[in-house]
Amino acid sequence: MDFRNKRVLVMGLGLLRGGASAAKWVVNHGARVTVTDLKPRRELQRSLKSLGEARRKIKFVFGRHRVSDFRNNEIIVVNPAVPRETLYLKIAKKAGAQLENEASIFFRFCRNPMVGVTGTRGKTTTANWIYHFLKKKYSHAALTGNSSDNPMLAALDKLDSKSPVVVELSSWHLELLPQSGKSPHVAVITNLYPDHLNRYPSMKSYASAKANIFLNQSKNDFLLLNKDNSWTKFFRGFKPKGKIVYFPVSLGLNLEKFKRAYGLHNFYNLNVAILVARHFGITLQEIKKAIKNLPQIRFRQEIILKRKNLEIINDTTATTPEATIAALGRFRNTGELFLITGGTDKKLGFTEWARTVKKCVKPGNLFLLNGSATKKMVLALKKAGYFRKIKPYIFENLSVLIKAVKVNLKPKTYNLSTTILFSPGATSFEKFKNEFDRGERFNRLVKLHF
Incomplete structure (x- = not known):
C-alpha cells in the first residue's frame, strides 16, 4: 500500500493523540491530507500542537463534516471513536474509498x-x-x-x-x-x-x-x-x-x-x-x-495516596460494572471501605454490581456521581434492598462529592484501616471529556482536600 500523492481524509483528530499521529504519519508518507472533526478548533489545540511541522501541509475542517470530503478522497482513516455505521462512511464506501484506521x-x-x-x-x-x-x-x-x-x-x-x-x-x-x-x-x-x-x-x-x-x-x-x-x-x-x-x-x-x-x-x-x-x-x-517490580498502571486501581490508616485508589478506567466488581473483590477486606461510583450508561446491566456493592460497602459509605448509569445503579440497589434506612448520596459535582467523603471520615474512622475507592463502573461523557480527564480531576481534588 502506497500513500504517496493519495488523497487521504482523517476522520476525527480527537483528543488522545491517535488521530493526530495518524494525520502526521500519512503526511510524512506523502499523502495529500484533510482532517475533519466535529469538535471546534479551540477544543483540539493540544492535538493540533502535536502535529508539529506536518500541520502546515494539512487542510482542516472543524465543527462539521462535509459530504464532498467523503466522496472525493481515496482513503479514509477513521478515528476509533467514530461509529462504523455513520452515514459519512457509507457515503465514502459508495464512492469507492478505502477505509482504514491506525491499527x-x-x-x-x-x-x-x-x-x-x-x-x-x-x-x-x-x-x-x-x-x-x-x-x-x-x-x-x-x-x-x-x-x-x-x-x-x-x-x-x-x-x-x-x-x-x-x-x-x-x-x-x-x-x-x-x-x-x-x-x-x-x-x-x-x-x-x-x-x-x-x-x-x-x-x-x-x-x-x-x-x-x-x-x-x-x-x-x-x-x-x-x-x-x-x-x-x-x-x-x-x-x-x-x-x-x-x-x-x-x-x-x-x-x-x-x-x-x-x-x-x-x-x-x-x-x-x-x-x-x-x-x-x-x-x-x-x-x-x-x-517484584511490576509497573503500577495509571488509573487502573492505582494507589494515589497512602498514609498510616488511609489509602485512596483511582480506578477511573473502570467503565463497566464488572470492572468495579473486580476492584471491590480486591479491596473489600481492607477495613472501612468507601466507594465513589457512577457515570454515563452504555446500555449495561447493574444487577450483579448491586449485589456486590451490598456485600462490600455500607450504605453510608457509598457516594454516587450522577449520570444516566447512576440512575440504573440506584434502581438496582433499591431492588437489592440496599437503601433501607438512608437515602442514597447523589452528587452533581465531583468536588462537592470529595468534600462530603472527607466529612464522613469521622475521627474514629482514621483509627481504622480505611480505603476510598474511586471506581465509576460507567463511562464519563456527561461530565468529563473521557475517563482520563475524570481521573486527572479526581487526583487534583484528592491532592487539594486530603
Whole structure:
C-alpha cells in the first residue's frame, strides 16, 4: 500500500493523540491530507500542537463534516471513536474509498513479531506486564496501542523490525484490522463481558469485533484464551488457525500471595503475561525477579495516596460494572471501605454490581456521581434492598462529592484501616471529556482536600 500523492481524509483528530499521529504519519508518507472533526478548533489545540511541522501541509475542517470530503478522497482513516455505521462512511464506501484506521495501517507496515492484546478488562495491565517481562531480554521491545502515551503510528517508524512489539487493541481498532490482511503472531483475549452496547447491537456483534484479532493467523501463530470465560466457546467457533493455548495454567511459580494482594483478575493478567514471556524465551528466574517490580498502571486501581490508616485508589478506567466488581473483590477486606461510583450508561446491566456493592460497602459509605448509569445503579440497589434506612448520596459535582467523603471520615474512622475507592463502573461523557480527564480531576481534588 502506497500513500504517496493519495488523497487521504482523517476522520476525527480527537483528543488522545491517535488521530493526530495518524494525520502526521500519512503526511510524512506523502499523502495529500484533510482532517475533519466535529469538535471546534479551540477544543483540539493540544492535538493540533502535536502535529508539529506536518500541520502546515494539512487542510482542516472543524465543527462539521462535509459530504464532498467523503466522496472525493481515496482513503479514509477513521478515528476509533467514530461509529462504523455513520452515514459519512457509507457515503465514502459508495464512492469507492478505502477505509482504514491506525491499527490496520500499523499492521500493514509493521515487520516486527507482534503480540496483540484485547479483551473487555485487563488488556492495558496485561499488555504493560508482557512488555515489562520482554524488556528483560529484548532491549528494543516496544509497547503501543490503545493509549495516548505511544500511539501506533507514532511508534511505527521507530521500530527495529525484529524485536517484539506489544499492541493493545480495542474492539474499535479491531473493526478494520482485517483490512490489513494480518493478525498478531501471539493474540491474547483476556476475557469478554458486556461493554459498549451503546455502540454494538448485541454481545455477539461486540465479540465478533474482538475475534478479528485472530482471523488472519496461520498455523504458526498462537491464540491465548481464558478457559474460565463464558465467551471462549464463541471464539473457538471461528475455528482459529493458530494454536489455541488456554490460561490460567500452572507455571512453576507460587502466585497465591500475589492473588491475595492484587485480586483474582490481576492473577489472570499476570498468568497470561508470563505465558507470553515464556514463549519469547524469558526464563522463570528472570520473570520471578521482574514480578517484584511490576509497573503500577495509571488509573487502573492505582494507589494515589497512602498514609498510616488511609489509602485512596483511582480506578477511573473502570467503565463497566464488572470492572468495579473486580476492584471491590480486591479491596473489600481492607477495613472501612468507601466507594465513589457512577457515570454515563452504555446500555449495561447493574444487577450483579448491586449485589456486590451490598456485600462490600455500607450504605453510608457509598457516594454516587450522577449520570444516566447512576440512575440504573440506584434502581438496582433499591431492588437489592440496599437503601433501607438512608437515602442514597447523589452528587452533581465531583468536588462537592470529595468534600462530603472527607466529612464522613469521622475521627474514629482514621483509627481504622480505611480505603476510598474511586471506581465509576460507567463511562464519563456527561461530565468529563473521557475517563482520563475524570481521573486527572479526581487526583487534583484528592491532592487539594486530603
